[in-house]
Amino acid sequence: MIRINKELVDFVARLYRVKTDDFISEQAFGPKKVIIEQGTKSRFAYIIKSGIAKCYLSNENGTDFIQEFFGEGEIFGEVEIFNNEESFCSVETITDLVLYKIRAQSFFRLLEENPKFNSLILKALVTKVKYKAVRHAFNQSNRIETNLLRLVEQFPELFETIPKQDIAGYLGITERSLNRAIKSLKDRRRL
Amino acid sequence: MIRINKELVDFVARLYRVKTDDFISEQAFGPKKVIIEQGTKSRFAYIIKSGIAKCYLSNENGTDFIQEFFGEGEIFGEVEIFNNEESFCSVETITDLVLYKIRAQSFFRLLEENPKFNSLILKALVTKVKYKAVRHAFNQSNRIETNLLRLVEQFPELFETIPKQDIAGYLGITERSLNRAIKSLKDRRRL
DNA sequence: CGCGTAATTGAAAAGTATCAACACTGGTGG
DNA sequence: CCACCAGTGTTGATACTTTTCAATTACGCG
Numbered sequence: 095m096i097r098i099n100k101e102l103v104d105f106v107a108r109l110y111r112v113k114t115d116d117f118i119s120e121q122a123f124g125p126k127k128v129i130i131e132q133g134t135k136s137r138f139a140y141i142i143k144s145g146i147a148k149c150y151l152s153n154e155n156g157t158d159f160i161q162e163f164f165g166e167g168e169i170f171g172e173v174e175i176f177n178n179e180e181s182f183c184s185v186e187t188i189t190d191l192v193l194y195k196i197r198a199q200s201f202f203r204l205l206e207e208n209p210k211f212n213s214l215i216l217k218a219l220v221t222k223v224k225y226k227a228v229r230h231a232f233n234q235s236n237r238i239e240t241n242l243l244r245l246v247e248q249f250p251e252l253f254e255t256i257p258k259q260d261i262a263g264y265l266g267i268t269e270r271s272l273n274r275a276i277k278s279l280k281d282r283r284r285l
Numbered sequence: 286m287i288r289i290n291k292e293l294v295d296f297v298a299r300l301y302r303v304k305t306d307d308f309i310s311e312q313a314f315g316p317k318k319v320i321i322e323q324g325t326k327s328r329f330a331y332i333i334k335s336g337i338a339k340c341y342l343s344n345e346n347g348t349d350f351i352q353e354f355f356g357e358g359e360i361f362g363e364v365e366i367f368n369n370e371e372s373f374c375s376v377e378t379i380t381d382l383v384l385y386k387i388r389a390q391s392f393f394r395l396l397e398e399n400p401k402f403n404s405l406i407l408k409a410l411v412t413k414v415k416y417k418a419v420r421h422a423f424n425q426s427n428r429i430e431t432n433l434l435r436l437v438e439q440f441p442e443l444f445e446t447i448p449k450q451d452i453a454g455y456l457g458i459t460e461r462s463l464n465r466a467i468k469s470l471k472d473r474r475r476l
Numbered sequence: 477c478g479c480g481t482a483a484t485t486g487a488a489a490a491g492t493a494t495c496a497a498c499a500c501t502g503g504t505g506g
Numbered sequence: 507c508c509a510c511c512a513g514t515g516t517t518g519a520t521a522c523t524t525t526t527c528a529a530t531t532a533c534g535c536g
Contacts, residue, residue: 151422159422176411182419205407209397216396219410220367226417228373231342231350233425234457237491258515266425271492273516428523449483462524464484477536484531491524499516506509 095249095264096146097225099167102214106141106194109204109211117200123191130171130185139172139201145191148260151183160264162225163188163256169218175201188256233266238275241265243284286440286455287337288416290358293405297332297385300395300402308391314382321362321376330363330392336382339451342374351455353416354379354447360409366392379447424457429466432456434475 110118120143123129130136132152142164149170150158161183164170174181175198196204204211233241242265246252252261262272279285301309311334314320321327323343333355340361341349352374355361365372366389387395395402424432433456437443443452453463470476 151418153422153426155426157426159425161418161422173411173415176408177415182415205403206400212396212403216407216410217367219407219414220364222414223410223417224364224368224373226414226421227342227352230417230421230424231344231352233421234350235344235346235348268493269515270494270517274492277517459525460483461485461526465524468484479536480534482531482533485529487527489524489526491522493522494520496519497517499514501514502512504509504511506507 095245095252096163096165097168097221098165099169099218099221101167102169102218103141103143103167103194105210105214106196107143110194115200117197117203119195121193121195123187123193125187125189125191127187127191128184129187129193130174130181130183132182132184133180135180136171136174137198139169139175139196139198140185141169141194141196142166143192143194145193146188146255147185147191148188148263149183149185150263158263159266160260163260163264169215172201172215172219188260238265238267238271239279242272242275243279246285286436286443287354287356288359288412289356290360290409290412292358293360293409294332294334294358294385296401296405297387298334301385306391308388308394310386312384312386314378314384316378316380318378318382319375320378320384321365321372321374323373323375324371326371327362327365328389330360330366330387330389331376332360332385332387333357334383334385336384337379337446338376338382339379339454340374340376341454349375349454350457351451354451354455360406363392363406363410379451429456429458429462430470433463433466434470437476 106118110120123145129140129147144166147164147170148160149162149164150160152158162168164185170185171181205215206212232244236244245261245265249255256264258269258272262269265272276285297309301311314336320331320338335357338355338361339351340353340355341351343349353359355376361376362372396406397403423435427435436452436456440446447455449460449463453460456463467476
């Protein structure tokens with residue numbers, strides 16, 4: 095559920111250390127800070143050095159649907175700079191967080207000139223596609239309790255790390271339903 | 286809903302014409318033919334020359350959840366050869382279909398040696414990521430009737446082109462619920 | 477015509493959301 | 507030290523949405 099990409103973060107960390115230019119910068123945030131806001135333009139790709147962030151889409155009726163929780167090495171903002179358009183989602187920190195920030199122009203230059211970087215980004219995109227495919231299928235095909243159990247399996251520290259609101263947002267349900275599912279599972283000693 | 290990628294199919298068509306080697310082949314199918322089967326290994330990337338296919342995940346309880354309908358220029362099978370693992374979904378033709386088939390090895394060589402191809406694939410992946418993100422958020426946040434209306438807006442020939450079962454599979458609902466939504470919308474002259 | 481596949485419908489059961497009230501927690505300032 | 511507040515979490519009752527199950531009809535084709 096919270097994926098990480100060690101290979102990518104290591105690679106970018108090395109780039110950052112040996113940089114001759116300032117095309118990569120490092121930036122730190124506290125919890126609950128907005129990094130990308132849905133509907134605005136961003137000119138950067140971001141890679142998480144440490145911490146956890148959530149990526150969510152807000153819809154007209156005011157609810158947020160959480161796409162993913164990003165962990166170490168996860169990349170975001172790349173879709174927007176590829177399409178050169180406003181962001182279709184927001185990204186907000188959950189824990190303290192440090193990230194590498196790469197200018198769009200530099201990101202494209204790296205893609206062209208650095209085969210290893212190119213291959214890491216391709217791999218990261220492919221992983222995202224698969225993750226989203228499997229997640230949507232599972233979510234849609236199972237009831238809340240099943241989805242929740244799966245989540246806890248994948249990420250046992252769930253309740254200690256992620257606020258209930260966000261868990262509900264990730265599952266695409268209301269908090270009330272989440273609570274009912276938790277209670278029901280506990281009553282049956284499945285949680 | 287049925288996306289197309291003219292740029293990619295044109296590019297691959299040109300590669301196919303000028304090929305010195307046989308690394309790209311063309312293949313034709315009738316309706317309801319399985320091209321990729323979930324759980325099996327495939328060693329090719331496929332790009333649709335013409336026709337429509339569906340990509341779906343089957344889950345243990347026997348229902349299929351449809352990820353996407355692929356139109357002209359859409360690529361599939363690329364995720365699996367990147368990860369070098371069994372397919373996590375099935376792909377099956379809906380209409381008559383012709384596709385270009387590229388061996389994994391050749392696909393990687395193209396990515397490395399042909400910057401234009403590399404960029405087209407990156408773009409295709411990014412488009413998939415965004416498509417899936419927006420779709421899942423919308424699906425999860427709205428009721429069936431809203432989802433259906435949106436679908437028909439995006440693709441007016443929906444009912445003439447796609448069987449009801451597949452529409453239901455795409456929305457992640459039962460046929461019964463789909464029928465109820467259609468009837469209710471018709472009664473209110475919204476369809 | 478007869479068969480298999482696809483589409484339609486009703487009634488009941490299950491699942492989920494909505495609304496509204498209440499409890500818990502960790503600050504903050506008097 | 508206490509009162510208050512905001513944010514977060516909890517719970518019940520009710521209404522609504524969707525599935526399940528089962529029966530029936532429509533359609534294309536050998």
